[in-house]
Amino acid sequence: MDSIPSLCRKWRLSLESRFDSKKNLVYKARCRGSLCVLKWFRREEAADREFALLDRAHGLGLRVPRPLDLWPGRAILMEFIPGENLCDLINEEPSLQIGLRLAEWYAGFHKAFPSDDGVLLKGDSILRNFVWRGGSPWGVDFEESRPGKPAEDIGEIICSILTTDPMFTWEKLSLSRLLIDHYQRLAPLEGVEDALAWALRETARRRREPSLLARACLVEKMGLEGLAEDPS
Known part of the structure; x- marks a missing residue:
């Protein structure tokens, strides 16, 4: 799997809009009726590291997005924080x-x-x-x-x-x-x-x-x- 469309099929996502990001491709998406964020990384090692950090931080009760899924070395799916x-x-x-x-x-x-x-x-x-x-x-x-x-x-x-x-x-x-x-x-x-x-x-x-x-x-x-x- 090496493309955003194939990842959207895997996670059953529909992309709604793209966020402004100079480093990566970041989208507001919808998954099974709920809003979420898809972050597609240009640096392969960064996805796993950020997912692990978010997972631990959220588990400790810190105010960060809850990570939902990981495509190792490539992408993170996380909750959308309204505000x-x-x-x-x-x-x-x-x-x-x-x-x-x-x-x-x-x-x-x-x-x-x-x-x-x-x-x-x-x-x-x-x-x-x-x-x-x-x-x-x-x-x-x-x-x-x-x-x-x-x-x-x-x-x-x-x-x-x-x-x-x-x-x-x-x-x-x-x-x-x-x-x-x-x-x-x-x-x-x-x-x-x-x-x-x-x-x-x-x-x-x-x-x-x-x-x-x-x-x-x-x-x-x-x-x-x-x-x-x-x-x-």
């Missing part, structure tokens, strides 16, 4: 409640997956990889998960919060500070300023946006409070 994409929600209304719930999600995930190097990171920690459902964030897309320090996830998600339009607003800065403070009440967190500065530099490189390099320098010199300054 609002967190990127859209935060840009429309950056509620402090979102910062609290995100901190709790990350602390719970990191505690559930300790590693020799610290914890297992979610990886690719951007707002678009969360769905807001029932007052809580649900994490999706764990293909880039890897061992690391908690600050790497937290720095990356804060960078995502601050650099989506509208960027670096007072409300988003307050939300980011609350996220850090609440996480630190739940679990150890060190080096988040360095992780945020690194994430800002990576975003500047990817977008070719030099102004973000100036923001990274402010974080390195003054911490998160430096982002309230005008870098020009």
Whole structure:
């Protein structure tokens, strides 16, 4: 079996729409009357790894999609999580409640997956990889998960919060500070300023946006409070 049509026949799927994904082919589908998600991987080893992670995380009660089936080395079928994409929600209304719930999600995930190097990171920690459902964030897309320090996830998600339009607003800065403070009440967190500065530099490189390099320098010199300054 080496094609999506043949896989749809095997799992009795009807494809309804395609999600925006640069790395893989991801579809909203219907299986026996229920909505689900079909993720077809370009990297063969990634499917098995993400399926195993989702299976364990869901079994531990974490807010992630329930994995339904696996085609080894190629595809995952998982439940569809209805709700609002967190990127859209935060840009429309950056509620402090979102910062609290995100901190709790990350602390719970990191505690559930300790590693020799610290914890297992979610990886690719951007707002678009969360769905807001029932007052809580649900994490999706764990293909880039890897061992690391908690600050790497937290720095990356804060960078995502601050650099989506509208960027670096007072409300988003307050939300980011609350996220850090609440996480630190739940679990150890060190080096988040360095992780945020690194994430800002990576975003500047990817977008070719030099102004973000100036923001990274402010974080390195003054911490998160430096982002309230005008870098020009």
